Amino acid sequence: MSSENTRLNVFPAFFRVSGKVVAVFGSGEEAFAKVRLLANTDATIVAYADTPEHDYAAYLREHRIATHALTFAPDLLDDATLVFAATGDAALDRCIVAAARERRVPANAVDQPDYCDFYTPALVSRAPVAVAIGTEGAGPVLAQMIRARIDQMLSPSLGRLASLAFDYRDAAEKLVPRGVARRIFWRRFFSQTVAEAVEAGDIAKARRTANALLSADNGVSGHVWLVGAGPGAEDLLTLRAQRVLMEADVIVHDALVPQAIVDMGRRDAERISVGKRKNAHSKTQGEINALLVELGKAGQRVARLKSGDPLVYGRAAEEMDALRTAGVSYEIVPGITSAFAAAADFDLPLTLRGVASSLIFTTGHDLAGDTLPDWSSLAVSGATVAVYMGRTVAASVTDRLIAAGLPADTHVAAIENASRRDRRLFHGRLADLPDLELRDELTGPVMVIIGNAVAGANLEKSEPLAMTVVTVREGTGSTQ
Structure with missing residues (x-):
């Protein structure tokens, strides 16, 4: 999948496998991993393993999983709902998948994406709650890292809470109005005292609290x-x-x-x-x-x-x-706010000891009026000025601030689309700021930061603001 593509190539879904046959072919670690994953469900697991490795064989015996040492034949798939081909023989795995597809049974061949009708996710189980993490086969290690983080986030009691919710589903449908009221009821059920009682192991208290929620006033105001x-x-x-x-x-x-x-x-x-x-x-x-x-x-x-x-x-x-x-x-x-994001993109300290002790937020349109705002004196004295929506009035802003006494060589930073992947960063001096109006390619919101604190920014990340290069001929004072 292209790095620019934000659409999934797969549709995440859950298969109903309770009481249904899932066939796993293979004797090694890959087949063992699939069986361990399936053991989180109520599926009827059938392992086709002629010489299972020692740990795998012990697991199959301990969990009383039906095991057959049979040579593959297509009719072994007749009762299957899902099929995993993990024999270690790529050609045989493809043969198993082909036979499954003829029977319209979804199949998965280990390490062969073109022969996978589905991918096996990294799974966090708090039955009946399940979180499945998939990477479309691109990064199994990444999926396991994400799984570990989610596993830490979810309370071990979450499954018991979800099971208790089943007991109240019919009552909630009868007693709590559909829509907002019902969503609020369930939000309170899963996030407040009911959840706390379940986590503490006090199911009786959890039921009393849930009953009180059912009988509470379920009216909802906007x-x-x-x-x-x-x-x-x-x-x-x-x-x-x-x-x-x-x-x-x-x-x-x-x-x-x-x-x-x-x-x-x-x-x-x-x-x-x-x-x-x-x-x-x-x-x-x-x-x-x-x-x-x-x-x-x-x-x-x-x-x-x-x-x-x-x-x-x-x-x-x-x-x-x-x-x-x-x-x-x-x-x-x-x-x-965008000023903070722009400063972060530039590694720019908006306040700097001994340089800038105050910060001004303004818009370019405020600076375009007939009267310069009172805070202009603060800018002259060293405050950092963050200008929102300033690109289209950059020239007038520059002229007005220079006329008020702000030096033309005051440091300036400008950024389009602060914080986003498509951001563009510029640096220069106040005298360069009018060039912003000439950059018609800037279609996103532009933030301008003016002040001596900009000198502390990481300017290696940005490009020059000035669109023309000015050179001085020695001894003549003329420019090109």
Whole structure:
């Protein structure tokens, strides 16, 4: 699979094998590994092994697994639901798979991807809960490393909790309304006192608590989360934001939020794009406010997903005011703002002892007005200035700041798509900043950082900001 391809070549699924025959051919370690994996299920395992290795033979005897020392014949597959070919003889394994396919039985030939109708995953079992990790055969060791991490994360009592949930499934369907109320019931069941009682081994207390949840008021009111999606990289999304996306019935998202982050929400959640895109219709802020109020009053739980942090140039104040006025509850879920991501990409200290002790957030549009903001004096005195959305007004920003007294050789860093794989980093001086407007290839959001602290950045990662090279002819003062 190409490194650029983000689609799977396989569809993850679970086979029903309880009481059904799964045939494993082979006498060595590979066949032994498949049988151990299958032993986590209720499958009827049949091992075809003429001379099983010592440990494998002992395992087969100990677990009373049916074992036959038979030469392969296609009719051995007649009752099988799945087939594993692990004989160590590649040609024989292919023959076994071919015979299985003639019978429309899924088969797997060890170390021969073209002869695998399915792959065996690394498995974390908390029966009836199972987590399967697959790499499409590319990295079994990687799958085992991931398995070890997940195994540490999941409580040993998770299986007992899931089994208890089976006992309450019918009651929940009868007593708890479908939709949001039922999701909240199960979320509380699996994450609060019921789970704690099961983990402590007190099943009687767990049942009492579950019964109380069933009889509780299951009415659900609407709620809105104003969620910071961060600068764009999926792994910079906070754990709280990820949890909210899984709880929300509706995801209202801006255009700058990557689709990969929007897709982290529940599969059945409604998605509504309200972001502004060039040459495309978008909702006004007033329409967005009205939409959030409408959804909240309808009892929906809404994730209002914004790029960066909702409280930094995210128009959150207007949305909060509309929700408060309408009596719709809401909360803020902070995100990593783009200035911090840009600084991290540059290894750039935004504050630096003896150089810059203050930090200013602004937008390029704020700097384009008739009056220079009051903080310009702070910039002149050494503060670091983080400019959001500054590319299209870079020239006027430069002229205004130089006129206010900021030296033309003040260090500048600029970055497109901070934190993302397709980011581009630039460095230069304040006098070079107008060249940003000439870079039509920059279509993503651009962050500009101005100040002497930029001198502490790792500029080896970036390219020069200036698009033209200026040379001075010695003795003439003329330039080219």
